[in-house]
Amino acid sequence: MYNCALLKFKDIVRKDGHLTPIEEKIDVPFKIKRIYYITGVAQKSARGFHSHRKLQQALICLHGSLKIRIKNPNEEEIINLNDPSVGLYIGPLVWREMFDFSKGSVLLVVASEHYSEEDYIRDYNLYLNEAKKIFQANPADDSKI
Numbered sequence: 001m002y003n004c005a006l007l008k009f010k011d012i013v014r015k016d017g018h019l020t021p022i023e024e025k026i027d028v029p030f031k032i033k034r035i036y037y038i039t040g041v042a043q044k045s046a047r048g049f050h051s052h053r054k055l056q057q058a059l060i061c062l063h064g065s066l067k068i069r070i071k072n073p074n075e076e077e078i079i080n081l082n083d084p085s086v087g088l089y090i091g092p093l094v095w096r097e098m099f100d101f102s103k104g105s106v107l108l109v110v111a112s113e114h115y116s117e118e119d120y121i122r123d124y125n126l127y128l129n130e131a132k133k134i135f136q137a138n139p140a141d142d143s144k145i
Helices: 124-137
Strands: 004-008 012-014 017-019 034-039 047-052 057-063 066-071 076-081 086-090 095-099 106-111
Touching: 047 124, 057 076, 066 086, 076 086, 095 124
Parallel strands: none
Antiparallel strands: 004 086, 012 017, 034 106, 047 095, 057 086, 057 106, 066 076, 066 095
């Protein structure tokens, strides 16, 4: 999908466990300015339902599993995150909905910008109006990030 990609992180496995490093501009395609995590989501709950104008993110499920629906005006895809060595890159103007959280799941988010409410688009119709301009200029055929 245009402006989205799965990221495979280095998984260093030793007899005493796993170590997965994530470095800006190496493992994620942006400079990291913010990190947060989401925990304690009820299994029937859903989160997200927004897009960002500028923000880039990498979403990594550190424990358990969850699904993420990503959309643009031309495409829709559901990604299952259940491996802490795999992340989902989401670029600007991609709608996201997170759901089907397993009990005890932990979602880590690495972001390219500091929090700014002005960067959020929370109304889906407004999102479509803004995103159509970008995605018409960048057809989904074989374009990636």
